[in-house]
Amino acid sequence: MKIKIDTLKQNYNxxxxxxxxxxxEIHNIRAKAMQGLLKLEVDSSKRVENKLVILFDLQQAIPIPKLTTGPAFYCRKILYILGVHDCTNQSAEMTETFREELITGTQLKTVKIRSFICDSPARAFIKGVANFNSQNGCQKCTIVEQYSYVSHTNYYxxxxxxxxxxxxxxxxxxxxxxxxxxxxxQLPIDMKQDVPIGDYLHLLDLGIMKRLLCALRDGNFGNYRTKWPARDTxxxxxxxxxTKLPKEFHRKVRELDVLAFWKGLKFRTFMYYLGIVVLKHFLPSEVEHF
Known part of the structure; x- marks a missing residue:
């Protein structure tokens, strides 16, 4: 809102x-009032036995950078991110929080964990298992990966x-x-079903797309006929x-010489938008099915 005010000042509106x-100003007054009320409730819970204070926080998940939020943004959203915070005791066990039912006014609410959405490193961390790129890192099955001396990677x-x-x-x-x-x-959850594997970033952006571009640039497919000549690169x-990208893309794609420093969003931009134009003219016939 401050940005809008500064913009309108420049336009003399x-x-x-x-x-x-x-x-x-009204928003700030209401925010301070709610913060004061929360502090009073937390202090009261420390004096009153069996009183639990939980804060529900509706978080934003903007899919496109620089997209303003408003009623239209929240109306067209399908999935909302809701943070639940136990304000009574910072060191309280999660088991006690999610096993009890909450009373909100005259209604009884049951709190249940649906799933844990994480990327691959975070998923391995919270489950305490081998990392996703290790030979025993598959979290779906018991397969043991093998090392390839051709591509220098693990494979199934x-x-x-x-x-x-x-x-x-x-x-x-x-x-x-x-x-x-x-x-x-300690939680009443299914350690396999409730921690789903759907890591778009590491599987596609930093996975297949990065491997494909590096292989075409350096000839890592084991066949140098698929390697781009220096002129094509x-x-x-x-x-x-x-290439001039719209303002919604806040990361501009860099040179192919620095693929190791590309972020996942750059590989995604290449895969969905730029690669459709580029690969049509430069993709070798051996891998043209891509």
Missing amino acids: AKEVQELTRTL PRRICAKRTDYEFRQRLYDIHHKVYSPLL QDITEFLMN
Whole structure:
């Protein structure tokens, strides 16, 4: 809102500036009042036995950078991120919070964990298991990856393998897959189903797309017929550097010489937008099915 006020000041729109300034003042007054009320409730819970104070925080999840939030933004959202904070005791166990039912006014609410949404490193961390790129890092099945001296990576030797289960995970029957004890084991959840694997960033952006571009640039497919010549690499780099992206894309794609420093969003931009144009002219015939 402050940005809007500054913009209107530059356009000499005094009436709208006054209205927005008044709205901002009211918002700040209400925010301070709620913060004071929360502090009073937390202090009261320390004196009153069996009183629990929980704060519900509706968080934003803006899919496109620089997109303003408003009623239209929240109306078209399908999934809302809601943070639940136990304000009574910072060191309270999660088990006590999620096993009890909450009374809000005259209604009885049951709090239940739906799932834990994490990327690959965070998922391995909270479950206390091997990392996603290790030979025992698959969290869906018990397959053991093998190392390839051609691509210098781990790969899955077969497609069918025994699936992991919540019971076997809690019994720690997977040996090397387990690293440390996970506090999530204290919760009434399914350690396999409630921690889903859907890591778009590491599987596609920093996974397949990065591997494909590095292989085409350096010839890492084991066949140098798929390697881009130096001239093609230079032409692609010039195309990427001269491309003007809309303001919604806050990361501009860099040269192919620095693929190791590309962020995941840059690989996503190349895969969805720029790659459609570039690869049509420079993709070798051996991999044209991509």
